[in-house]
Amino acid sequence: MAAGVAAWLPFARAAAIGWMPVANCPMPLAPTEKNKRQDELIILNVSGRRFQTWRTTLERYPDTLLGSTEKEFFFNEDTKEYFFDRDPEVFRCILNFYRTGKLHYPRYECISAYDEELAFYGILPEIIGDCCYEEYKDRKRENAERLMDDNDSENNQEGSMPSLNLRQTMWRAFENPHTSTLALVFYYVTGFFIAVSVITNVVETVPCGTVPGNKELPCGERYAVAFFCLDTACVMIFTVEYLMRLFAAPSRYRFMRSVMSIIDVVAIMPYYIGLVMTNNEDVSGAFVTLRVFRVFRIFKFSRHSQGLRILGYTLKSCASELGFLLFSLTMAIIIFATVMFYAEKGSSASKFTSIPASFWYTIVTMTTLGYGDMVPKTIAGKIFGSICSLSGVLVIALPVPVIVSNFSRIYHQNQRADKRRAQKKARLARIRVAKTGSSSAYLHSKRNGLLNAALELTGSSDDEQHISKSTSLIESQHHHLLHCLEKTTGLSYLVDDPLLSVRTSTIKNHEFIDEQLFEQNCMDNSMQNYPSTRSPSLSSNNGGSTSCCSRRNKTTTHLPNSKVPATRLQSMQELSTIHIQCSEQPSLTTSRSSLNMKSDDGLRPNCKTSHLTTAIISIPTPPALTPEGESRPPPSSPHPTMNISTTCSNVVKVSAL
């Protein structure tokens, strides 16, 4: 029931008076309104813009936010109005929906923003009226395609899929040559050989020089061996490539059915057939024709050329227009050929011997070629011939713009997709920077907090001004949250702060080194100190150890998902477990406070044989920031973020998230 006619419900109920006298049984009781309120105006304040409507207008759709009691959550007691902190422009459309029963979609509005608003107000998009539904659906589809595009390219670039077996790597290399240099090399080599093969085919037929005997030989026969070798080489390459693709294809059956694979097969079959059949002379004629198929090799270029693919796709998508063109041309050809035939029947020595013979004339005339090998001689023939050529222009000119516009649309779409991909990289980089920014903010505050604690304990009051950092309430609450998480799990984020080490350490040989060197050192250290490492791959680490001091025996055990190429590390966080086997026994208690103490006097952590296990999250830093990706506490000061389990030989292993 549309909203508008809800107002006519009293009328409909009144009209039921016609049923009463004829009814044989008593009527059911009518529902009564519990609290019969007079219709009142309610004020909806949306981001400052006030909308007013009757309460009953909103109550027409009780399963939406505004029509149900859900809106009471937004009631502002002080101003006695309902306040929504949302977009007032879209709210206009939504309120109109209540008023008129029709939901419109404004063209200027972004589709995702609109969808969000609809979802917020509890309105299903399917209610959008006819007038705007097409537009809405189109925009929605475009958006979905864009998202799919993004997801696809994301998945393609993720790359950090843990175990890509040989097959999958090969397939990816084939599909996207930019993934590795080897793939690129392969791509160019195949391209080169396709070109060579095509050129060979062409040059084969060029006459080059005469053989004594006054016969001009084509090059193919003169240098038969050379061409044969070239051909063989090309076919070898193509065969190998095809077999490799077949091997690597995720679905072999589907691959074999695909167009490109068929082209591949057609391109190399003639050679093999020729090999098999050269002896038999009856079929050598057929063999010669088979060689025509070698020209299909040129289609293999479509793997290399985006434009060719677009052209092919355009033709496919314009199939109906092309079909129409073909059909109308055929109709016109038949008509005109018939007419010309009968018109020219009378004239002597006419070339229009039959209707099919006239087809040739008609086609040549309609496409405005006009070879002139067949011309009408009678007057009637000439008249019809001119009509034929005029109509030909029209018939051909009509579907062509459609095809052109299709091509242009697809081409631009492709360009936009490429642009989006490029932008995506920049966008991801920005997101990474933001992420690392926030996490380093947390670490900063932690460091400040710990420094505070450390300084308190040691009673030192200098440097306090460095510590106090103004953080907003939200930030501090967020940090508190992260801190609680740390406490809950018993892990902690890596506080890798060179400043801390500088301030608290007297050891000068720890310098700011860059990540690479740090990683190198760590790797060396870990290799040295812990022979029985369980790490599957130490080659890819992003600085996970606590210290590179040789005094400490520690190792970094990297967890499985750290097997990523170095280039991908920026986006990853790693947890490493660290077994620390201390070499010296401090004389101090192993309380946490002592561990946090300033290390001027060279504190050592823990007892000798205890294992300190630390979980460390190493967060890669953006290049702008100087090495925070390392932790450089001096060897004498224990790592501030250690979660201490001080019982001897008690190893707490922490696993990656």
Added chain:
Amino acid sequence: MRSQGRKESLAESRDLDGSYDQLTGNPPGQTKKALKQRLLKLLPCCGPQSIPSVSENSVEDEFELSTVCHRPEGLEQLQEQTKFSRKELQVLYRGFKNECPTGLVNEENFKQIYSQFFPQGDSGMYAAFLFNAFDTDHDGSISFEDFVAGLSVILRGTIDDRLSWAFNLYDLNKDGCITKEEMLDIMKSIYDMMGKYTYPAMREEAPREHVENFFQKMDRNKDGVVTIEEFIESCQKDENIMRSMQLFDNVI
């Protein structure tokens, strides 16, 4: 784009059939003007200035109907004429005007509005009867005054008023008595509103039987027609009917 092509092709075929005139959208009966238009267009001498005069008329006609607007009498007058309060009249008018911005409801509109309350069945016939009952001056359209007058009787009138309004509804030719045929029409229209999918399934004879029942109850002197006095008398004796008449007290 493909769908567009299909739509266009449909139009083309209709045009070829001659059953649909693309220019004016009218059936071929009115294409004399259109033919003249098309011929004129082909000739280069006749510019566009001669064409609009032909087409404007049809457009104007339509335009006229739609711009006719009816404004009801003032609130005070309506308050006097009907038994509704000011606020109630306001609410009623707002609802009325929402559905019929021109202020007048014609039969088509009326049927369409009424059918929205009965999505399953066919309420067209009953709506037509209602229309005739509301349209007291029989000018083919219901204005707000008619609307409110009718509602006032049904919702705020005495039982006798309501009964006589119902009688007026049943009396299709307004001759003062209800015949069996009239009643049968009414009954069929009521049953039609139920639609096909009912439980138990509607039998063909159900309306007729119902009418027989009705006449047995109402027709005192068994003359085959029910007059208004018989009707009101019989209804007053029937408890069910009296009780159901009171349902209308709380509708607004």
